[in-house]
Amino acid sequence: GQNIDQPTEMTATEGAIVQINCTYQTSGFNGLFWYQQHAGEAPTFLSYNVLDGLEEKGRFSSFLSRSKGYSYLLLKELQMKDSASYLCAVKDSNYQLIWGAGTKLIIKP
Amino acid sequence: GAVVSQHPSRVICKSGTSVKIECRSLDFQATTMFWYRQFPKQSLMLMATSNEGSKATYEQGVEKDKFLINHASLTLSTLTVTSAHPEDSSFYICSARGDFSGETGELFFGEGSRLTVL
Numbered sequence: 001g002q003n004i005d006q007p008t009e010m011t012a013t014e015g016a017i018v019q020i021n022c023t024y025q026t027s028g029f030n031g032l033f034w035y036q037q038h039a040g041e042a043p044t045f046l047s048y049n050v051l052d053g054l055e056e057k058g059r060f061s062s063f064l065s066r067s068k069g070y071s072y073l074l075l076k077e078l079q080m081k082d083s084a085s086y087l088c089a090v091k092d093s094n095y096q097l098i099w100g101a102g103t104k105l106i107i108k109p
Numbered sequence: 110g111a112v113v114s115q116h117p118s119r120v121i122c123k124s125g126t127s128v129k130i131e132c133r134s135l136d137f138q139a140t141t142m143f144w145y146r147q148f149p150k151q152s153l154m155l156m157a158t159s160n161e162g163s164k165a166t167y168e169q170g171v172e173k174d175k176f177l178i179n180h181a182s183l184t185l186s187t188l189t190v191t192s193a194h195p196e197d198s199s200f201y202i203c204s205a206r207g208d209f210s211g212e213t214g215e216l217f218f219g220e221g222s223r224l225t226v227l
Contacts, residue, residue, distance in 0.1 A: 033215075042115075042202050042218035043153070087152065097216070101152040 002026045004100035006088050011106045012078055020073045020086050020103045028093020034062050034073045035087040037102065043087055046073070075105075083107045112136055113205050115219025122193055123227055129189045130222045132203030138183035139205035143216065144176075147200045159186055193226040200224075 005023045012018040024032070031050040035043035049055055049064035049071060061074040073086055085102040092098055112135040122128050132142060141160050145153040157173075159165035159180035167173045177189040186205075190197055200223050204216040 040200075040221070040223070042204075042221045044218070045215055048215065097155070099152045099155075101150075104150075 002092065002098050004088055004090060004098055006086075006100045006103045008101070009104045009106065011108060012075075014078055014080060014107055014109050016078050017074065017076050018078060018105065020075075020088075020105065022071045022073070022088035022100055024069050024071075024088070024090045024098070024100075026090050026092045026098055029066060030091040030093065030095055032062075032064055032071050032091070033087075033089040033097070034060075034071075035089065037085045037087055039084070046086075078107050080107050080109070111207065111217045113139075113203065113217045113219040115203055115222055117222055118220055119223045119225075121225045121227065124194055125192055127189055127191045128193055128224060129187055130201055130203075130224075132186045132188070132205070132219050134184045134205045134207065134217070137205075137207040139186070139207055140183070141206045142180055142186040143204045143206075144178060144186075144188050145202045145204065147202060147221075153202065156188075190224065193224070195226045198224055198226045 003025045033048050034046040036046050037043040047062040049062050054063045059076045064071045085104045087102045088100040089097045114133045116131045143158050144156045147153050155168050156171045157165040157167045157178050159178050161180050161183045165178040180186040200221050202221040203219040
């Protein structure tokens with residue numbers, strides 16, 4: 001079966017750095033997305049990786065290793081507004097998106 | 110650009126009634142629209158995929174007669190929950206993919222609609 005694993009919840013301190021991991025087992029791979037979802041709102045796009053390596057976009061970076069079936073989202077200089085759920089999603093061989101359950105990130109002052 | 114608007118954002122209805130949720134792409138043509146359901150603390154569950162002018166493709170376990178999807182134009186898709194029951198209470202989210210989404214196939218999400226069935 002297809003599976004996306006990410007931690008259920010993480011806590012970090014304002015101003016610090018946090019890394020959210022995502023491992024996947026899917027039938028084929030055609031890209032990996034990270035989305036941010038605030039409570040009661042729809043997800044918003046953060047990043048897309050299709051090749052191995054690190055993609056940096058401001059305070060957020062996303063890394064992919066296809067051979068390991070692994071990705072992480074790195075958030076730097078954490079702000080209170082970064083408190084949200086972070087969803088990892090993989091596009092499989094049929095270009096269907098398989099979603100992880102999301103990681104709830106709690107930022108403390 | 111690439112704004113998707115969903116309406117209503119919240120709806121409360123009595124058991125047995127039908128509820129229609131609209132999803133509009135405001136500034137682009139959505140070649141494909143997706144409808145998701147999300148229960149508290151759970152991931153997005155794809156319900157169906159719809160392409161303009163054709164019948165929606167439903168995921169396994171989703172009743173097509175209960176969740177009617179109409180994608181009548183390139184900017185509008187509707188989801189109608191027929192004969193709603195309390196177990197249908199959930200957060201329903203639509204997303205759209207435009208012909209400009211290109212290689213990434215990035216999805217643009219509506220704001221979501223929270224349905225509460227009493």
